[in-house]
Amino acid sequence: MTNIMHDPMAALVPIVIEQSNRGERSFDIYSRLLRERIIFVTGQVEDHMASLIVAQLLFLESENPKKDIWMYINSPGGVVTAGMAIHDTMKYIRPQVGTVCIGQAASMGSFLLAAGEPGKRIALSNARIMVHQPSGGAQGMASDIEIQAKEILRIRRRLNDLYVKYTGQSLEAVERAMDRDTFLEADEAKAFGLVDEVFDRRPAAAESAEA
Template sequence: MAASPSLSAPLRISLSPCSSSTPPCHGQSCSPSVGIPRRNLGTKLVASALPRPYGDSLSNGISKNAFGLPLDIDEQAIYGSSLRSAEDDGKKGNPPIMPAVITPGGALDLLSVLFRNRIIFIGQPVNSRVAQRVISQLVTLATIDEKADIMVYLNCPGGSTYSVLAIYDCMSWIKPKVGTVCFGVAASQGALLLAGGEKGMRYAMPNSRIMIHQPQSGCGGHVEDVRRQVNEAVQSRHVTFSPCL
């Protein structure tokens, strides 16, 4: 009769996936292998790959004893990857979630509902990307209905002069009347957008702040280059201040 293996050695559980050296599972789910560890094992096996439960103690989730046999558990190997993943997610931060509105046609995000009611929000510094979005919305609403008014809600600290002028020209070019409302602040080039609304349709909330200043620019290079940059800054000041005066 063959001698039974000693049970004094720690019991190890392997959760490694199937490899080319192991027979295929033929569509069946693989189960962890339990056995007495051998000396020729090169890798350290772990007891579980599940995420850490609440708390730092193993007694909350994984026990070091199974059927009376001690388990050799590498806690760092079990929880290291999950902890690093949680830390990385925390550093990235959660993206803003826009609430959904239930309609007869299905669930719509809040911006889509406002767009259907011909309302456009500008709540960040205006760059080329923001200008492209706002211009696309203005042109689309003008194509849908040329007689219905459009309202632009502003909470804008400023932005690129050329991007703001592109939105301003589009507001003046399309046939529908475009009204503007200031919530919070309309500063720098944001004040130009507020002033670009239709006469009699420019509004500001009681606690809003409106500020406009001269364009800021830096010059460098040859004398001719400096002269052209100064002329461009003067022209930008004239174009920016004209609607606000």
């Protein structure tokens, strides 16, 4: 079951009925899509959502370590450590994880989008992608504030290095883009290297491969 089921609107989630030789089985629509190796990353990236995404990735690896997983992202971003938990699990497991941006992928959402398997990072034509540097606040003694400031700078350097790796851009170009909120249309995100393809329809080759 995906993180969407944590939403108070879960009661409105459609139920799918399947017929088999064992009778009828019912699934919520997201659990049914999980059987097709599709995971949804929607809403704020936070610890509870990240734990559910990580669990789904590990489950799908146990089901078939050689078959691709597809992650559909529609997220405004969120907590860096929660996003890193998802990112590191994507890289840790054996299946390749493709990413698809629907709606928006901002902040940590754009980071997870870019972290998908090279050649399998997709944005739909009206998707919006936004990158920026991590933000945070601190309070307490001056020494504590200094420690927190150094940690934010360390995280920023690490994220910048990973964006360089995933986009092929220079560090200077990434730093310029990350300095403030930088909004990109799907084609601009492709040109920057955050995604590999922009689609408004599913390619025929993908349809035949899934048939």
